[in-house]
Amino acid sequence: MPEQLAYTIEVFLNGLMAGVLYALVALGFVLIYKASGIFNYAQGVMALFAAMTLVGIQNGQVPFAHLINAIFGTDVHKFGWTVHSFLAILLTVIVMIALAWAVQKFVFKHLVGQEPIILFMATIGLAYFLEGVADLMWGSELKALNVCAADGVCLPQGLNLWIDETTFNAFGYGFFIDNLDIVASIVAAILVIGLVMFAQYTKQGRAMRAVADDHQAALSVGVSLNFIWVLVWSLAGFVALVAGIMWGAKSGVQFSLSLIALKALPVLMLGGFTSIPGAIVGGLIIGVGEKLFEFLIGAPYLGGATENWFAYMLALLFLVFRPQGLFGEKIIERV
Amino acid sequence: MTYKLGTLAVAGLMAASPVMADLVFPSLSYRTGPYAAGGIPFADGYADYFTMLNERDGGIGGVKTSVPECETAYNTEKGVECYESLKDSGGLVYQPLSTGITYQLIPKTTADDIPMHTMGYGRTSAANGAVFTHTFNYPANYWNGASGAINYLLAENGGDLNGKKISLVYHNSAYGKEPIRTLQELSKKHGFEFTEVPVDHPGQEQKSQWLQIRRDKPDYVIMYGWGVMNQVAVQEAANIRFPMENFIGIWWSGSENDVLAAGAAADGYKALTFHGVGSDFPVFDDIQTYVVDKGLAAGAGDQIGTVLYNRGLYAAMLAAEAAKTAQEIHGTADITPAMMRDGMEGLKITEEKMTELGLPNFGPTFDVSCSNHGGTGLVGVTQWDATAKEWKLISDFAPTDMDVIGPLIEEDSAAYAAENNIEPSCG
Numbered sequence: 001m002p003e004q005l006a007y008t009i010e011v012f013l014n015g016l017m018a019g020v021l022y023a024l025v026a027l028g029f030v031l032i033y034k035a036s037g038i039f040n041y042a043q044g045v046m047a048l049f050a051a052m053t054l055v056g057i058q059n060g061q062v063p064f065a066h067l068i069n070a071i072f073g074t075d076v077h078k079f080g081w082t083v084h085s086f087l088a089i090l091l092t093v094i095v096m097i098a099l100a101w102a103v104q105k106f107v108f109k110h111l112v113g114q115e116p117i118i119l120f121m122a123t124i125g126l127a128y129f130l131e132g133v134a135d136l137m138w139g140s141e142l143k144a145l146n147v148c149a150a151d152g153v154c155l156p157q158g159l160n161l162w163i164d165e166t167t168f169n170a171f172g173y174g175f176f177i178d179n180l181d182i183v184a185s186i187v188a189a190i191l192v193i194g195l196v197m198f199a200q201y202t203k204q205g206r207a208m209r210a211v212a213d214d215h216q217a218a219l220s221v222g223v224s225l226n227f228i229w230v231l232v233w234s235l236a237g238f239v240a241l242v243a244g245i246m247w248g249a250k251s252g253v254q255f256s257l258s259l260i261a262l263k264a265l266p267v268l269m270l271g272g273f274t275s276i277p278g279a280i281v282g283g284l285i286i287g288v289g290e291k292l293f294e295f296l297i298g299a300p301y302l303g304g305a306t307e308n309w310f311a312y313m314l315a316l317l318f319l320v321f322r323p324q325g326l327f328g329e330k331i332i333e334r335v
Numbered sequence: 336m337t338y339k340l341g342t343l344a345v346a347g348l349m350a351a352s353p354v355m356a357d358l359v360f361p362s363l364s365y366r367t368g369p370y371a372a373g374g375i376p377f378a379d380g381y382a383d384y385f386t387m388l389n390e391r392d393g394g395i396g397g398v399k400t401s402v403p404e405c406e407t408a409y410n411t412e413k414g415v416e417c418y419e420s421l422k423d424s425g426g427l428v429y430q431p432l433s434t435g436i437t438y439q440l441i442p443k444t445t446a447d448d449i450p451m452h453t454m455g456y457g458r459t460s461a462a463n464g465a466v467f468t469h470t471f472n473y474p475a476n477y478w479n480g481a482s483g484a485i486n487y488l489l490a491e492n493g494g495d496l497n498g499k500k501i502s503l504v505y506h507n508s509a510y511g512k513e514p515i516r517t518l519q520e521l522s523k524k525h526g527f528e529f530t531e532v533p534v535d536h537p538g539q540e541q542k543s544q545w546l547q548i549r550r551d552k553p554d555y556v557i558m559y560g561w562g563v564m565n566q567v568a569v570q571e572a573a574n575i576r577f578p579m580e581n582f583i584g585i586w587w588s589g590s591e592n593d594v595l596a597a598g599a600a601a602d603g604y605k606a607l608t609f610h611g612v613g614s615d616f617p618v619f620d621d622i623q624t625y626v627v628d629k630g631l632a633a634g635a636g637d638q639i640g641t642v643l644y645n646r647g648l649y650a651a652m653l654a655a656e657a658a659k660t661a662q663e664i665h666g667t668a669d670i671t672p673a674m675m676r677d678g679m680e681g682l683k684i685t686e687e688k689m690t691e692l693g694l695p696n697f698g699p700t701f702d703v704s705c706s707n708h709g710g711t712g713l714v715g716v717t718q719w720d721a722t723a724k725e726w727k728l729i730s731d732f733a734p735t736d737m738d739v740i741g742p743l744i745e746e747d748s749a750a751y752a753a754e755n756n757i758e759p760s761c762g
């Protein structure tokens with residue numbers, strides 16, 4: 001196989017993998033927007049909050065330790081135990097459900113019927129509030145994230161040797177695929193299938209779809225809006241936790257983790273704000289598009305670092321022809 | 336009656352004596368936001384050193400110090416607001432801790448006659464004090480860093496880099512682009528092939544860049560990164576199995592934050608430095624006794640001895656020594672920012688002084704002068720030991736190639752002088 005073709009295939013495959021990671025972030029946005037029409041600016045911070053909570057619980061960190069020490073003059077930082085990853089994930093999910101309940105109870109319950117821009121601004125406030133709470137609760141320092149099933153059986157990272165050897169034997173060039181990306185792809189597939197099945201085959205899922213279609217009609221048949229919105233924010237919190245784990249495993253858990261939301265915006269523009277498969281397909285197109293552009297044009301002719309702006313340009317290009325995104329619902333408002 | 340007369344006499348003396356205000360060293364810190372993990376230890380080190388001086392020595396020259404903090408969140412607009420809001424506090428020297436804030440403050444501090452210290456960052460050509468009268472960037476700058484890396488590689492390769500491939504992975508910003516010109520010049524001089532690999536902010540996704548490095552197979556990679564870009568780059572380098580001992584970061588890519596996330600895979604990664612690492616220096620005993628044990632530490636105390644804490648402490652030590660120099664020059668303990676500028680310009684850091692301060696061999700020795708605000712530009716190399724979880728200094732603080740850097744500083748500062756109608760002067 002010609003060298004350049006092998007490189008292109010490798011870049012294409014890595015673009016797909018990167019796209020899955022973008023889609024993981026975009027999924028959380030879609031869930032909330034689809035059910036409540038709210039564009040959740042805080043989704044990136046939710047990923048940060050979830051990842052920080054997971055690491056804090058795993059390491060037996062005392063939440064709000066700095067605050068407690070400052071008020072009471074104590075010197076407590078750790079409980080002195082560590083928590084198994086699976087239990088820590090479970091406890092983090094409970095925290096995210098509690099957060100969803102609090103968000104609904106104290107913020108959005110009071111904003112029912114408000115303009116979308118007001119709801120959007122409320123999520124901006126929520127993002128800053130949550131970032132501050134995360135700081136107070138777990139501290140600002142960088143934390144290494146290790147999710148392990150047992151001793152030594154942790155999230156894998158680095159070159160997949162089997163793919164490297166197989167492609168080398170077949171094409172004379174070993175492709176680089178990151179093990180973490182493979183795991184992320186499998187997790188994303190399970191997540192999407194799970195979410196679709198939940199929406200299609202469970203009572204709560206059908207109620208969620210009913211609310212998404214028409215709030216008033218859903219209310220009239222006895223669906224509790226409050227419950228559905230707590231459910232949706234909980235699901236978005238769970239998706240945020242998964243995204244936080246995957247991204248946090250690469251870079252450690254730190255405050256810049258919230259910036260992963262920037263990677264989800266072009267995916268949403270392209271895939272549509274209301275489609276779960278759209279988030280996945282959008283992520284893949286953006287991932288492949290930006291990586292191939294960088295490889296074929298950006299790096300050799302434009303000095304490189306084209307991915308950020310190219311992702312948005314690609315999304316805008318799609319918008320010209322399909323404003324609702326690839327899978328978004330076409331909204332026709334009659335006057 | 337005697338008591339009343341005595342009281343009156345004391346009151347008269349107090350009224351006649353000048354009131355000694357604190358010596359103010361403002362701290363433009365960033366304890367929040369995406370870069371907080373790097374900002375906190377620096378701010379802690381800076382504050383703790385001055386606390387130690389107050390508790391141990393009663394301040395500097397008998398005058399207490401104070402360190403008012405203003406949160407910039409590493410944001411240029413907020414940094415400028417912080418400067419403006421603290422300006423009236425009588426701040427003696429500002430450390431902006433951001434190249435973006437530095438560029439905004441160069442004209443402001445000059446107009447306000449307040450000195451600014453941009454240690455290892457900012458505008459490199461500010462080393463020319465004849466043009467940048469109020470900006471100091473001793474003991475080393477970005478170009479010293481680039482040359483230091485190449486000198487180290489020259490030493491590793493028996494003085495010959497001819498035919499070697501060296502890639503620069505850099506933050507695609509004014510900061511990250513700083514070493515390019517120097518490395519291009521050094522590439523011509525030493526015959527190595529130089530390629531540039533930019534990474535867009537914030538640098539959370541670098542797959543393309545590291546696939547490119549995997550294809551290009553450079554012998555060495557130099558990195559000018561910051562924040563999350565560093566952690567991801569170290570992890571991606573480990574992923575493609577790039578030899579860590581051939582990967583060298585600038586000092587802003589060489590803290591514990593940058594390597595801990597990658598775990599054992601980061602073992603052997605190197606970084607440049609202009610100060611010592613670890614807490615095995617006598618000054619840390621005093622920090623423990625006079626600051627930590629008294630419950631006066633700026634942070635939780637868990638950052639002491641980390642790379643960025645040490646950098647903050649070192650910056651505070653240099654500021655305190657410049658203040659002492661200013662007090663000696665002007666014969667008063669109650670110095671002004673203008674006097675502080677003179678102190679910075681007259682600063683001499685000798686090994687005797689460093690030993691006296693409890694920091695033997697902690698940093699390079701250097702003199703500052705009107706024409707040279709950048710010091711001698713000596714640079715050392717550190718290496719990460721993932722097992723011990725500590726950085727180790729593996730070289731001396733060695734000279735950098737001033738034959739290449741000097742003309743670049745002259746050229747850039749001359750362009751700035753022409754743009755701003757400045758007549759370079761060291762009268």
